[in-house]
Amino acid sequence: MPELPEVEVVRAGLEPAITGATATSVTVVDERSLRRHDGPSEDFIDRLTGRVFQTPQRRGKFLWIPLEVGVTARHGEGAELQSVNSHGDALVAHLGMSGQVLLRDRTTDDRLTRIRIELDHPDHGALRLNFVDQRIFGSMSIDSMLPTVDQPHLVMPSQVAHIARDPLDPFFDDATFLRKLKAKRTTVKRALLDQTLISGIGNIYADEALWAARVHYNQPTESLSRAKAILLLAEVRLVFVKALAEGGTSFDTQYLNVNGESGYFAHSLNVYGQQGNACPRCGRLVVREQFMNRGSHFCRFCQRIRVGARAV
DNA sequence: CCGGACTCCTGGTTGC
DNA sequence: TGCAACCAGGAGTCCG
Numbered sequence: 001m002p003e004l005p006e007v008e009v010v011r012a013g014l015e016p017a018i019t020g021a022t023a024t025s026v027t028v029v030d031e032r033s034l035r036r037h038d039g040p041s042e043d044f045i046d047r048l049t050g051r052v053f054q055t056p057q058r059r060g061k062f063l064w065i066p067l068e069v070g071v072t073a074r075h076g077e078g079a080e081l082q083s084v085n086s087h088g089d090a091l092v093a094h095l096g097m098s099g100q101v102l103l104r105d106r107t108t109d110d111r112l113t114r115i116r117i118e119l120d121h122p123d124h125g126a127l128r129l130n131f132v133d134q135r136i137f138g139s140m141s142i143d144s145m146l147p148t149v150d151q152p153h154l155v156m157p158s159q160v161a162h163i164a165r166d167p168l169d170p171f172f173d174d175a176t177f178l179r180k181l182k183a184k185r186t187t188v189k190r191a192l193l194d195q196t197l198i199s200g201i202g203n204i205y206a207d208e209a210l211w212a213a214r215v216h217y218n219q220p221t222e223s224l225s226r227a228k229a230i231l232l233l234a235e236v237r238l239v240f241v242k243a244l245a246e247g248g249t250s251f252d253t254q255y256l257n258v259n260g261e262s263g264y265f266a267h268s269l270n271v272y273g274q275q276g277n278a279c280p281r282c283g284r285l286v287v288r289e290q291f292m293n294r295g296s297h298f299c300r301f302c303q304r305i306r307v308g309a310r311a312v
Numbered sequence: 313c314c315g316g317a318c319t320c321c322t323g324g325t326t327g328c
Numbered sequence: 329t330g331c332a333a334c335c336a337g338g339a340g341t342c343c344g
Contacts, residue, residue: 001337035320061338097337098322112323135321137338185314195339203337293317294337 002095003061004166004200005243010101011058017103018065018119021053021127025118033114033133036094036159037141047142048091048117057090059169060199062160063101064090066145087145087155093131099138104128115140166200167237178229181221188224189217190292192236201236204272205243207297209236211271216303217296223307242268271297 002010026048028034028041037044052068069088093101102110106118106126115131131140143157165172177198184191191197192206201209210217212235215228224232246268270280275288279299288295 003338032321094338096321096339133321134323135336137321190315193338292315292337 001097001202001204002099003202003205004168005205005240005247007058007061007063007095007200008168008244009247010095011056011063014056014065014101014103017124018053018121018127018129019055021119021121021124023048023051023053023117024120025049027116028114029116030114030136032136033131033139034141035136036092036139036143038143044140044142047089051089051091053091053119057156059156059160060163060166060195061202062092062094062157062163064092064143064157064160066090067142087147089142090145090157092141092143092157092159094138096133096135096137096139098134100130100132102130102132104130163195164197164199167198167233168200168240172198174230174233177233178226181224181229182226184221186221187217188215188219188221188232189296191221192232193292198236200240203294204269205236205239207272208239208270210303211298212239214302216305217291217298219305225306271299273297 026045028044031041034041034044048067054066054068056063056065058064067089093099095101100110104110104127106128108128109116110130110132112132112134113130114133114136117129117131119127119129121127131138141159143159145155146158146161148154148156148161167177180197181191184197186194189206189210192201192209193203207217209232213228213232215224215232271286274286275295275297277286278284279286279302282299282301284299284301286297286299288297290296
């Protein structure tokens with residue numbers, strides 16, 4: 001599924017292609033892809049049509065494109081230029097399990113397109129942005145930008161406000177993360193997947209980072225040594241950076257494919273989906289267990305629950 | 313605060 | 329060949 005590296009590949013790919021483009025036409029093929037939009041599809045279309053895209057942003061697995069303020073073309077003959085809010089709006093996208101953002105020319109469509117946005121770019125001309133999503137766990141929405149609680153000068157879509165910084169964010173605070181992790185009364189994989197603690201990690205990279213750090217998914221966070229916690233955070237960053245590097249190579253400005261299943265995932269997975277295969281480190285069999293309604297892949301020998309290590 | 317259950321959801325794949 | 333069962337799980341919500 002799309003996690004931080006996949007979403008970042010999309011963001012980085014969209015940036016040069018669509019920044020400055022105008023949304024000339026919007027088609028909602030399947031309203032269920034607007035589940036995070038507060039209002040009917042007509043409202044989504046009205047608030048997006050005629051707007052100009054600014055630089056795409058990302059936090060964790062959320063992606064958004066701020067819309068230039070001041071142009072509310074569709075709304076009335078200039079009569080009621082609604083001052084929505086002082087910080088403007090953004091087109092927010094979450095890819096969910098199977099979402100893709102595909103940049104096409106005007107003649108190309110994709111089978112599972114749920115939302116289609118026609119764009120006109122001053123340099124690149126006519127473009128089409130297809131939001132494709134098989135399972136419809138993803139969504140698009142128009143959301144208000146609001147100042148964040150901790151940093152009032154930093155604005156962000158309201159539905160992203162509760163999402164923690166991701167570990168590739170230059171302002172991610174390691175010390176704070178380690179403190180909060182320690183304070184939690186939960187187990188380590190659950191904590192890694194908690195987007196309010198650290199964002200961007202999904203099932204695949206959680207399993208990969210835990211394997212790399214030799215930590216069992218069910219290790220209580222309070223008994224995780226500080227050294228292990230630091231190592232784990234480093235391994236999270238490492239798998240992200242590796243995936244990002246590989247994802248970047250297959251990037252093509254005219255075709256942004258972010259299907260996590262295909263492409264760069266395949267050749268660098270050590271445990272995810274590898275049940276029955278040999279652990280690359282010790283040669284014993286990788287196993288899969290049910291945890292949190294999903295699969296946990298790990299090596300019973302390399303990753304064992306350790307007791308004690310209750311630092312002061 | 314925490315965890316578990318539940319909901320959303322579909323098409324490629326598997327099995328008979 | 330045909331069809332039904334199976335499977336993947338991010339995120340929000342509710343409840344005990």
